[in-house]
Amino acid sequence: MKRVVIAGEINVDLIFSGVPELPQFGHETLAQSYLQCPGSSSMILAMGLARLGSPVRFIGRCGDDPFGRFCIAALRDRDVDTSLICADAALRTGVTVAMSAHADRALLTWSGAIAELSADDVSDAAFAHADHLHVSSYYLQTKLRPQLGELFVRARAAGLSTSLDPGSDPERRWGRELIEVLRHVDVFLPNQSEACAIAGVDTPEEALRALDNGTTRIVVKAGSRGAMTLEDGQLLFAPASAVQAVDTTGAGDSFNSGFLHAWLQDLAPLDCLRWGNACGALSTRGIGGTATQGTREEVLALLGAK
Ligand SMILES: Nc1ncnc2c1ncn2[C@@H]1O[C@H](COP(=O)(O)OP(=O)(O)OP(=O)(O)O)[C@@H](O)[C@H]1O
Numbered sequence: 201m202k203r204v205v206i207a208g209e210i211n212v213d214l215i216f217s218g219v220p221e222l223p224q225f226g227h228e229t230l231a232q233s234y235l236q237c238p239g240s241s242s243m244i245l246a247m248g249l250a251r252l253g254s255p256v257r258f259i260g261r262c263g264d265d266p267f268g269r270f271c272i273a274a275l276r277d278r279d280v281d282t283s284l285i286c287a288d289a290a291l292r293t294g295v296t297v298a299m300s301a302h303a304d305r306a307l308l309t310w311s312g313a314i315a316e317l318s319a320d321d322v323s324d325a326a327f328a329h330a331d332h333l334h335v336s337s338y339y340l341q342t343k344l345r346p347q348l349g350e351l352f353v354r355a356r357a358a359g360l361s362t363s364l365d366p367g368s369d370p371e372r373r374w375g376r377e378l379i380e381v382l383r384h385v386d387v388f389l390p391n392q393s394e395a396c397a398i399a400g401v402d403t404p405e406e407a408l409r410a411l412d413n414g415t416t417r418i419v420v421k422a423g424s425r426g427a428m429t430l431e432d433g434q435l436l437f438a439p440a441s442a443v444q445a446v447d448t449t450g451a452g453d454s455f456n457s458g459f460l461h462a463w464l465q466d467l468a469p470l471d472c473l474r475w476g477n478a479c480g481a482l483s484t485r486g487i488g489g490t491a492t493q494g495t496r497e498e499v500l501a502l503l504g505a506k
C-alpha cells in the first residue's frame with residue numbers, strides 16, 4: 201500500500217445543529233445539539249485515507265492547547281502518524297463554529313495556527329518514508345502557498361507523486377499563481393465553484409478544459425451530482441452514490457481520500473471517481489466530517505450495489 205504524507209492545516213469544528221435562526225447581535229439563540237469534531241480539510245482527508253487502510257503521516261502545526269491535543273488524539277485514534285506535528289505553545293489552534301439549520305449552514309472561522317506551516321517544516325527526511333505528498337487549503341496556508349511549487353518539485357525529485365485541493369479563497373482573488381503550481385501536481389481536486397473561479401469560466405466542463413495542462417489529472421467535484429474528469433479529451437462523469445445525507449461537511453475531503461486511495465493503486469480514472477463518490481457519500485451519513493467515513497468494505501458494498 202502506498203504511503204501518503206500530508207502537509208496540512210489543523211482546526212476544530214464546533215457544530216451546532218437544529219439552529220432555528222441565525223443568531224442576532226443582542227439576542228441568544230438555542231441550538232438543539234452540539235458536537236466537537238476534527239475540522240480541517242487535511243485532517244478529514246488524513247482520517248478518511250487511514251480508514252481505508254492507506255498509511256498516512258501528517259505534517260502540521262497547531263497550538264499546544266486543548267483543541268490542538270484533541271486534533272492530534274483524533275488523528276492518532278485513526279492510526280495516522282502524528283510524529284511530525286508540532287504543537288507549539290506560542291500558537292493557538294484555529295476553530296470553526298458551524299451553525300446548521302434545516303436548509304443551510306453558516307460558518308464562522310478563526311484560522312489560528314493554520315497559516316503557520318512552511319515548506320521548511322517538510323524535511324527531505326519526511327519524503328524518505330512516503331510515496332505521495334498531498335496539500336489542501338491552498339488559500340488558507342498562506343506561508344506555505346508561495347513555496348508550494350518548490351515543495352512539489354522537491355517531492356517529485358524524491359520520487360513522490362503529488363496532489364492538491366485548493367479549497368475556497370476567502371478573499372475571492374483566486375489569482376493565476378495556482379495555475380503555475382499545477383505543473384508540479386499529479387492530481388488536482390477542486391469543487392466546481394473553485395474550478396470555475398480559478399479557470400475564470402462558467403461551467404465545470406469548461407474549467408476541466410481550461411485547466412488541462414496535459415499532465416495533471418484534474419478532478420472536479422460537483423456536490424450531490426457526483427464528480428468528473430477528462431480522459432483523452434472526453435468528459436468522464438460519475439454520478440454521486442445514493443445515501444441519506446445528514447451533513448455534507450467535509451464530503452469533498454472524504455471524496456479526496458477515496459479518489460487518492462484508488463489512484464495510488466493505479467485504478468482506472470472512472471473507478472477512481474467512483475471511489476471518491478462513495479467515500480464522499482458515506483461521510484455525509486452523520487454530523488461532522490470524519491465520524492461516518494467509509495471503510496474499504498463499506499465502499500465495496502456501496503459500489504457493488506450500483
Ligand atoms: N448529498 C450528497 N449525496 C451523495 N454524495 C454527496 C452529497 N454531497 C456531496 N457528495 C459527494 O461528495 C463529493 C464532494 O462534494 P462537494 O462537491 O460538496 O465538495 P466540496 O465543496 O469540496 O466539499 P467540502 O465542504 O468538503 O470542501 C461529491 O463529488 C459527491 O461525491
Ligand SMILES: [Mg+2]
Nearest residue numbers: 367391452453
Ligand atoms: Mg472542498
